[in-house]
Amino acid sequence: MLSLLLIIIASLFFTGIIIRTKSILSGRKGPGIFQPLKDIWRLFKKGAVYSNTSSFVFQIAPSIYFASILMAILMIPLGGHQGIISFKGDFIFFAYVLALGKFFMIVSALDTGSSFSGMGASREALYSLLAEPAFFILMSSFALLTGYTSFHEIFSTLHFGTYISYAIGALAAFVLVIIALIENSRMPIDDPKTHLELTMVHEVMILDNSGFDLGLILYGTNLKFAMYGGLIANFFLTPSYEWYFSIPIFIGVQLLFAVIVGILESFMARFRMNHNPQYIFMLTSISLLIFLGVLLVLGKIA
Amino acid sequence: MTNILLIIFTISLIYLGVANRLKSYIAVISFQGIILFGVAFIELIEINWLNLVLILLETIVFKTIVIPYFLNYIIKKNKITREAEPFLPDFLSVVIITVIILGSFLLSNTINDPKLKKIFFVVALSALFTGLYIIVSRRKIITHVMGFLVIENGVFVLSMAVGNEMPMLVNIGILLDIFASVFLLGIFVNKIGDVLKEGDVEHLSKLKD
Amino acid sequence: MIGYYLTSAFIISILLFFNKNLKVNYLLTILFMILQWGFTIYEYNHKNITDLVYFTPDSLAIIFLVILSIVCIPAFYHSHIFCNSTKEIPYNRGIYFAAMVILLTSLSAAYLSNHIAITWIFVELTTLSSSALIYHRRNSLSLEGTWKYIFVCSISITLVFIGILFLSLAVQQSGGTDLFYKGLFSKAAGMNVFWVKLAFLFIFTGYTSKAGLVPMYTAGIDAKDKAPSPAAALFGSVLMNIGFIGIFRFYEIISATSILAWANNIMLITGVLSVFVATVYMLHVKNLKRMFAYSSVEHMGLIMIGLASGGIGRYAAILHLILHSLAKPALFFQMGQVSRIYNSKMIYELGDYFKYNLTGALVLLYAFFIVTAMPPSGMFVSEFLIFRSLFESGNFYVLVIILILLTMIIWAFGKNIFKMLFIKPVGFNDLNVEKISPVESISQFVLLTMVIYIGLNPPHELVLLINSAISNLPH
Numbered sequence: 001m002l003s004l005l006l007i008i009i010a011s012l013f014f015t016g017i018i019i020r021t022k023s024i025l026s027g028r029k030g031p032g033i034f035q036p037l038k039d040i041w042r043l044f045k046k047g048a049v050y051s052n053t054s055s056f057v058f059q060i061a062p063s064i065y066f067a068s069i070l071m072a073i074l075m076i077p078l079g080g081h082q083g084i085i086s087f088k089g090d091f092i093f094f095a096y097v098l099a100l101g102k103f104f105m106i107v108s109a110l111d112t113g114s115s116f117s118g119m120g121a122s123r124e125a126l127y128s129l130l131a132e133p134a135f136f137i138l139m140s141s142f143a144l145l146t147g148y149t150s151f152h153e154i155f156s157t158l159h160f161g162t163y164i165s166y167a168i169g170a171l172a173a174f175v176l177v178i179i180a181l182i183e184n185s186r187m188p189i190d191d192p193k194t195h196l197e198l199t200m201v202h203e204v205m206i207l208d209n210s211g212f213d214l215g216l217i218l219y220g221t222n223l224k225f226a227m228y229g230g231l232i233a234n235f236f237l238t239p240s241y242e243w244y245f246s247i248p249i250f251i252g253v254q255l256l257f258a259v260i261v262g263i264l265e266s267f268m269a270r271f272r273m274n275h276n277p278q279y280i281f282m283l284t285s286i287s288l289l290i291f292l293g294v295l296l297v298l299g300k301i302a
Numbered sequence: 303m304t305n306i307l308l309i310i311f312t313i314s315l316i317y318l319g320v321a322n323r324l325k326s327y328i329a330v331i332s333f334q335g336i337i338l339f340g341v342a343f344i345e346l347i348e349i350n351w352l353n354l355v356l357i358l359l360e361t362i363v364f365k366t367i368v369i370p371y372f373l374n375y376i377i378k379k380n381k382i383t384r385e386a387e388p389f390l391p392d393f394l395s396v397v398i399i400t401v402i403i404l405g406s407f408l409l410s411n412t413i414n415d416p417k418l419k420k421i422f423f424v425v426a427l428s429a430l431f432t433g434l435y436i437i438v439s440r441r442k443i444i445t446h447v448m449g450f451l452v453i454e455n456g457v458f459v460l461s462m463a464v465g466n467e468m469p470m471l472v473n474i475g476i477l478l479d480i481f482a483s484v485f486l487l488g489i490f491v492n493k494i495g496d497v498l499k500e501g502d503v504e505h506l507s508k509l510k511d
Numbered sequence: 512m513i514g515y516y517l518t519s520a521f522i523i524s525i526l527l528f529f530n531k532n533l534k535v536n537y538l539l540t541i542l543f544m545i546l547q548w549g550f551t552i553y554e555y556n557h558k559n560i561t562d563l564v565y566f567t568p569d570s571l572a573i574i575f576l577v578i579l580s581i582v583c584i585p586a587f588y589h590s591h592i593f594c595n596s597t598k599e600i601p602y603n604r605g606i607y608f609a610a611m612v613i614l615l616t617s618l619s620a621a622y623l624s625n626h627i628a629i630t631w632i633f634v635e636l637t638t639l640s641s642s643a644l645i646y647h648r649r650n651s652l653s654l655e656g657t658w659k660y661i662f663v664c665s666i667s668i669t670l671v672f673i674g675i676l677f678l679s680l681a682v683q684q685s686g687g688t689d690l691f692y693k694g695l696f697s698k699a700a701g702m703n704v705f706w707v708k709l710a711f712l713f714i715f716t717g718y719t720s721k722a723g724l725v726p727m728y729t730a731g732i733d734a735k736d737k738a739p740s741p742a743a744a745l746f747g748s749v750l751m752n753i754g755f756i757g758i759f760r761f762y763e764i765i766s767a768t769s770i771l772a773w774a775n776n777i778m779l780i781t782g783v784l785s786v787f788v789a790t791v792y793m794l795h796v797k798n799l800k801r802m803f804a805y806s807s808v809e810h811m812g813l814i815m816i817g818l819a820s821g822g823i824g825r826y827a828a829i830l831h832l833i834l835h836s837l838a839k840p841a842l843f844f845q846m847g848q849v850s851r852i853y854n855s856k857m858i859y860e861l862g863d864y865f866k867y868n869l870t871g872a873l874v875l876l877y878a879f880f881i882v883t884a885m886p887p888s889g890m891f892v893s894e895f896l897i898f899r900s901l902f903e904s905g906n907f908y909v910l911v912i913i914l915i916l917l918t919m920i921i922w923a924f925g926k927n928i929f930k931m932l933f934i935k936p937v938g939f940n941d942l943n944v945e946k947i948s949p950v951e952s953i954s955q956f957v958l959l960t961m962v963i964y965i966g967l968n969p970p971h972e973l974v975l976l977i978n979s980a981i982s983n984l985p986h
Contacts, residue, residue, distance in 0.1 A: 167306040278320045278393040285316045285400040289309055292407055296305060296421065413705060417684060430673070437666075446662065453669055457676075464679050468690075471679055474628050475672060478635055506655045509733045 003078035003230060006247065010254045011219075011226035012037055017255065021262025036222070043215030051208060053113050061108030062213035066220045068101030073223065075151055076230045079246040080239030082152035090150045091139045095132065098183070098224075102128055105205060105217075112208040116197045120204035123273075127189060127201070127280055131182045134283035138175055141168075141291040145298065155234040168293045173232055175283050175290070177260065180228035182280060184221055187265040189276055199273065225261075229254040304344050308425045311337045311459070312403060315432045318452065319395035323384050324377055327448045328370045334455050335365030345462050349469045360476045361458075369451065376444065387441040398435060403428045422463035429456025443506070454479050513562045513623065516550045520616040528609040531601040536608065540587045543612050547619070551580040554623070567625040571756065571980040574829070574973070575622050578836050579749045581961075583615055585954035589741040589844050592951060596851055603647065607739075610643035614745065621753050627675055627690045630760070631668070634721060634753060638664040641750065644742040645734050656737030663730035667720035671757070674713030681706035692760050696983065699767035707768055714761050715777065722754025723804075723811045725784040735804040736856075740847030743800065747807050747843055748836035755814065755832055762818065763983045771985070778819035783909060785812030790916045793923040799849065800856045802927055803842050806882060809920055810835045810890075816913065817897035824900025825981045830969070831893035838881050838890065838962045841955035845874045848947050849931075853939065858927050862936030870949040872932050874956065879928045881959050883921045889966015 016033035023030025050059060074084040075094050087093075102124070109121035143149050145165075146157040182189050185202030197204050206217050233253035237246050271279055314330050314337070321327055339361040346354055376382070388395060406427035410420050433453035437446050461475045523543050530536055554568040554576060561567045568576070590611065594604050614637055621633035638661065646657040679690060685701030687694050699707075720727035731751070735743040765774045789809035796802045810831065817828035846856070848871045853861050864872040884890040894917075901910045965973065 163303065164305050167309060171309075275320075275322070275392065278391075278396045281393060281396045281400075282316055282320055285396060285403070286313060288400060288404065289312055289316075292403075292424075293305075293309060415680075415684075415703065415705070418680065443658070450662070450665060450669075453666070457669055457673055460673060460676050464676055464683070467683050467688075468679050471628065471676060474632065478632070478668070478672070506658060508652060509655050509659070509736065 017258035046211035048211035079237035137287035332370040426460035614640040671717030677710040718757040744840035744843035782815030827896030
């Protein structure tokens with residue numbers, strides 16, 4: 001319950017902090033932290049426009065997408081407190097619920113019949129496809145390390161004993177940050193600011209959505225960011241911490257994550273579109289190294 | 303600590319598959335020199351100090367500073383274009399290098415030998431085959447030299463694995479590392495620039511039957 | 512003694528490098544030859560006495576040291592002829608002879624070394640010095656040859672080093688602390704077989720670049736093609752011997768372990784593949800010099816087959832190597848005359864050699880019979896013994912394959928040589944043909960006659976040396 005609340009609160013600030021960081025780094029004052037939220041609220045008050053050629057899939061997709069993210073958030077634990085849903089193998093469920101939402105977004109993009117939307121959908125599908133093995137290998141390495149298969153148990157038994165496990169933890173955090181960037185279509189992979197359809201990925205996929213639906217999608221992105229932030233924060237939380245320790249740590253990690261994303265977006269150029277696949281696949285390679293490192297910790301190899 | 307360094311070394315190998323500028327290659331090679339410095343320092347701290355100083359100097363001076371500087375100089379002097387120009391797409395390179403790492407891991411797991419430091423063995427084999435892969439899959443002569451340097455780094459890691467017992471082998475490896483890489487390949491690429499104008503391996507295909 | 516030898520050879524090469532005077536140049540090379548012969552005779556009389564810790568003149572080393580000293584005389588002689596005919600500037604001439612002296616010296620030291628790492632260092636030195644020889648002409652083709660040679664050799668030398676590292680792991684487990692061949696041999700039985708296997712694979716593959724065997728043979732071909740003929744003669748004989756010695760010394764260690772049969776199989780396969788590759792290329796090669804180079808690949812393949820089949824084959828292998836390193840230089844020396852007459856090495860542009868250079872043509876004809884092992888040739892004896900050992904070890908299929916391949920090689924060799932001797936060249940202007948003195952061919956006649964003599968009537972002393980060289984191998 002606690003984690004759901006915290007993540008929703010974090011989601012309110014997240015995009016604002018990113019935008020604020022970027023404006024400060026580029027020497028501007030920038031909008032207030034709640035500006036993105038105000039934009040979304042404005043969208044929520046509007047009605048949606050649907051094209052004649054699109055079917056019901058296009059209309060239900062944003063809701064399913066949003067619901068899938070909420071569902072995934074329910075599974076995130078916080079230190080000793082488990083998520084609202086928690087069972088063995090829930091990290092697989094987590095990944096597939098997110099994939100379900102993404103699937104509907106892709107189908108709805110195809111449903112519009114616009115060639116741009118289809119192109120964006122294809123790119124988005126490719127990048128998620130490449131990022132998925134990284135997430136699975138990463139989580140299964142930790143499952144192997146702890147001997148448990150649910151988020152709550154993995155994170156509550158995960159303790160960094162030897163120095164090599166710190167290295168593994170740092171690498172895992174790095175991989176998760178990049179996965180979060182890919183899943184949320186942020187900078188080195190996709191540029192949310194671009195307005196040229198040919199170079200857009202996520203933005204072009206939701207080109208035909210409007211009003212309430214668009215608001216749902218945008219807020220879903222915020223939630224997703226906060227969700228990954230929460231997942232990363234769990235690396236730094238142990239069940240022995242009381243709530244008055246774990247909540248500040250959680251908020252600190254979220255803040256740091258948002259600032260890092262802002263810094264990355266200010267200082268990095270976007271990768272060339274055809275270079276993206278290999279950079280994303282590199283995550284899988286690094287996850288494999290983490291897996292080998294776990295084997296090393298467990299003494300499976302000398 | 304060495305384990306962490308070696309894992310970072312392996313990540314730098316994966317990065318070689320993605321990198322598409324010669325500058326990044328040079329940066330990776332230089333970075334590997336620093337890592338090897340750390341590994342050598344931790345692993346060989348017990349051998350006699352003169353030997354240790356020699357090895358550390360080699361890693362920090364030659365592998366990290368001189369050779370990368372020299373490569374940079376060659377690229378500038380011969381006006382070599384900055385792209386690496388692989389024959390295969392980078393995506394495939396990353397996949398192949400990952401497969402190489404996994405393969406050497408699986409291979410080393412079949413070995414049942416308590417004396418062997420397996421992680422050294424895995425990393426060394428990966429570097430060796432990655433270097434060979436870079437040599438066969440890149441078009442420019444200078445990238446061949448870089449692939450060779452990666453192989454040399456792998457050999458250095460391997461010699462660390464036996465270095466405690468036989469420091470002489472590490473020394474010999476270093477001697478020829480300096481010899482082969484700086485003296486020969488470096489000067490040679492200079493000459494290639496003079497005669498061929500373009501450091502491209504496709505100009506070197508007249509000798510055949 | 513070896514200390515004095517190495518220092519004085521080094522001083523001579525430095526003097527050669529800086530010297531600009533032709534007479535002094537002659538004098539210095541003669542001085543080096545005297546030094547080389549003095550050293551050879553000294554080591555011959557001090558057999559098996561370790562010098563400077565790392566050098567022991569054992570039988571194998573003595574044999575090849577003598578061969579080297581024999582071959583180096585005509586090599587220097589023809590080098591002078593070559594440099595005079597191309598009117599080299601003193602600077603290039605200096606580099607050429609300095610590199611040659613370094614090459615010969617490091618080869619001698621590598622033969623004598625009794626430590627696996629010392630052999631390795633001197634082998635690397637041979638790569639360096641021979642690359643200076645290959646690059647002698649300073650054009651883009653010789654640059655390409657040099658680049659490929661250096662690159663392949665550097666990689667293979669790295670492979671050898673990796674093999675040595677694996678070997679050192681194996682030695683430590685069996686309680687050894689050093690890498691002297693003798694120590695390795697005595698500890699061989701207790702080594703972990705897995706590491707020895709890996710070490711063998713790496714070291715063997717690495718040395719094939721020097722020995723001119725299958726995986727890495729390409730480097731040697733380009734080197735022999737692009738180097739001046741006298742240098743190519745050295746590459747085709749004494750330089751290949753060092754590859755063989757590297758393999759042979761490690762093979763001795765292997766022979767004391769349980770993987771001898773496995774290693775034999777690998778060597779047999781490599782040998783057959785080498786002969787096969789040589790056949791394929793000799794059938795469609797267009798460059799006479801490259802054909803000679805491929806012929807070396809074929810002979811090294813036969814030698815590996817002989818070594819791997821055991822029994823009399825080991826004796827035959829070493830005998831064959833000795834004969835090959837006497838016969839092949841003769842061909843390359845003659846090649847120098849050919850390219851001076853025709854300014855070309857392409858078979859298409861050569862021909863009617865009897866008309867332009869009678870003695871040279873006789874040498875080629877003579878050498879054809881020797882190198883393809885027609886009966887008066889000593890190589891006939893050694894090849895026959897190799898076939899016998901193949902037969903005795905039960906490898907009939909291999910024998911049949913080899914005989915078929917050799918027939919094709921003789922055909923290809925003969926086709927090209929006879930085209931060169933009797934058929935008119937295409938588009939060759941014979942107005943300004945250089946007259947070549949018959950004196951220049953004497954050295955080749957001497958070398959080729961030695962092949963017949965040693966093959967048919969091997970001196971007693973040589974037989975003893977060969978037998979003692981292979982005495983470490985199990986019977």
